Amino acid sequence: xxxxxxxxxxxxxxxxxxxxxxxxxxxxxxxxxxxxxxxxxxxxxxxxxxxxxxxxxxxxxxxxxxxxxxxxxxxxxxxxxxxxxxxxxxxxxxxxxxxxxxxxxxxxxxxxxxxxxxxxxxxxxxxxxxxxxxxxxxxxxxxxxxxxxxxxxxxxxxxxxxxxxxxxxxxxxxxxxxxxxxxxxxxxxxxxxxxxxxxxxxxxxxxxxxxxxxxxxxxxxxxxxxxxxxxxxxxxxxxxxxxxxxxxxxxxxxxxxxxxxxxxxxxxxxxxxxxxxxxxxxxxxxxxxxxxxxxxxxxxxxxxxxxxxxxxxxxxxxxxxxxxxxxxxxxxxxxxxxxxxxxxxxxxxxxxxxxxxxxxxxxxxxxxxxxxxxxxxxxxxxxxxxxxxxxxxxxxxxxxxxxxxxxxxxxxxxxxxxxxxxxxxxxxxxxxxxxxxxxxxxxxxxxxxxxxxxxxxxxxxxxxxxxxxxxxxxxxxxxxxxxxxxxxxxxxxxxxxxxxxxxxxxxxxxxxxxxxxxxxxxxxxxxxxxxxxxxxxxxxxxxxxxxxxxxxxxxxx
Numbered sequence: 001x002x003x004x005x006x007x008x009x010x011x012x013x014x015x016x017x018x019x020x021x022x023x024x025x026x027x028x029x030x031x032x033x034x035x036x037x038x039x040x041x042x043x044x045x046x047x048x049x050x051x052x053x054x055x056x057x058x059x060x061x062x063x064x065x066x067x068x069x070x071x072x073x074x075x076x077x078x079x080x081x082x083x084x085x086x087x088x089x090x091x092x093x094x095x096x097x098x099x100x101x102x103x104x105x106x107x108x109x110x111x112x113x114x115x116x117x118x119x120x121x122x123x124x125x126x127x128x129x130x131x132x133x134x135x136x137x138x139x140x141x142x143x144x145x146x147x148x149x150x151x152x153x154x155x156x157x158x159x160x161x162x163x164x165x166x167x168x169x170x171x172x173x174x175x176x177x178x179x180x181x182x183x184x185x186x187x188x189x190x191x192x193x194x195x196x197x198x199x200x201x202x203x204x205x206x207x208x209x210x211x212x213x214x215x216x217x218x219x220x221x222x223x224x225x226x227x228x229x230x231x232x233x234x235x236x237x238x239x240x241x242x243x244x245x246x247x248x249x250x251x252x253x254x255x256x257x258x259x260x261x262x263x264x265x266x267x268x269x270x271x272x273x274x275x276x277x278x279x280x281x282x283x284x285x286x287x288x289x290x291x292x293x294x295x296x297x298x299x300x301x302x303x304x305x306x307x308x309x310x311x312x313x314x315x316x317x318x319x320x321x322x323x324x325x326x327x328x329x330x331x332x333x334x335x336x337x338x339x340x341x342x343x344x345x346x347x348x349x350x351x352x353x354x355x356x357x358x359x360x361x362x363x364x365x366x367x368x369x370x371x372x373x374x375x376x377x378x379x380x381x382x383x384x385x386x387x388x389x390x391x392x393x394x395x396x397x398x399x400x401x402x403x404x405x406x407x408x409x410x411x412x413x414x415x416x417x418x419x420x421x422x423x424x425x426x427x428x429x430x431x432x433x434x435x436x437x438x439x440x441x442x443x444x445x446x447x448x449x450x451x452x453x454x455x456x457x458x459x460x461x462x463x464x465x466x467x468x469x470x471x472x473x474x475x476x477x478x479x480x481x482x483x484x485x486x487x488x489x490x491x492x493x494x495x496x497x498x499x500x501x502x503x504x505x506x507x508x509x510x511x512x513x514x515x516x517x518x519x520x521x522x523x524x525x526x527x528x529x530x531x532x533x534x535x536x537x538x539x540x541x542x543x544x545x546x547x548x549x550x551x552x553x554x555x556x557x
Contacts, residue, residue, distance in 0.1 A: 066235025124148025151192030168455015219322020270472030297376025436485025
């Protein structure tokens, strides 16, 4: 094996002076012949913290077997994960987006420190997935991402969002204690990521469209032989990438990001994709902005009838072929660029040529000329309430315009109390602030309050604004990522109860109905109510993190 195929590991194991390194590696299973092989790090996000990741050790072992089968040497290592679904609605949720940076840093640290020639990462939860690809982009060594896979549906086609919405129904007296317990006990039957087109499945699809996963990696159940095979194939495919020195930044071009954005829109995906794709592009040194989402959104229709706004689960999309037939259809209509390179060593168009279209009669994915919505559900809004931008998720079912009086809360907890106490009424604009990247700190998701709103039957009757963000399971008239955030004195910090707010998803405007003079007057007297943290990772994050409109990254270009 020539040294150029061991570009990094040769520095660790070659020569007399590296005998101590080899001695250490022998203790963890290296044989003499392994020192002449490229080393492939297998970054496993396995843990028993969450069902999303509880099976990933098996996938990591399969990926290692695949790498070993083609004369490379696999080394499995772990990183952390934080469960959004478990920490949702609590102060623990502040650590969720922070964990994205910790995970990316940890993978970079291990791969850089150990001198791996290539990298397979396996992720199965909202933040570890973009974190894996961020690390790949930073390191820029031959790499492949493997999705841990989607969960099976619960009883009566329930999922985790069913449980959150049941809380709102329970507060209205629509379901009993026993019915709530039955939903809680059966909605999440085993391993895998949340079952709708929520953030995990959205990001898995985006990463595949980006070219960083093997075809259909995004559309396999967690507990399936196809997912075991996908993991093995990823390990196996690493040798081709290493031999030909195909690196992440060769694949993650501006055109590849545009493909990912288009596929996310077609699937009706999560607003978190905006935040994460901006962050991945930052690490890949690609110039991507909110305006690119708006530009691509004007020409890209919503085609998939998937939860949370639609009817179907990811498992049902898997049954008809996953996202590959969707991309094939989009390619034929020039909605994505088939010339982009992928981790197979082939272009996206070459990958898609080996697959069929969706079966006739399926009702999950519409044809391009019969869209669910003619343009994007992800709207980038600007105005005097969000001068640096905001991200709305508006399917059209809840209308395209909203105007109402503000009900303002300075934390998610206080808002949740107000919702469950029926303080929010039809026509209100619920504002939750000081929950941005710096304000929380950590930019908490708002699935608990939005689900409570839906459970109370107010989903199309109120609007919901925040400088925080929304779970991929959120639906309704919601606007998040409002920048500048309240902690930095953005206009959202100046809103008072009763102020009139208007949102227009046709003109992409969000405005506070106040004069510029009144806004400046309020700004002069504004004092942040947020206390400083007592140290630790949240303090470190607050001091480093960029605006949500920049992807909430913590590294410089």
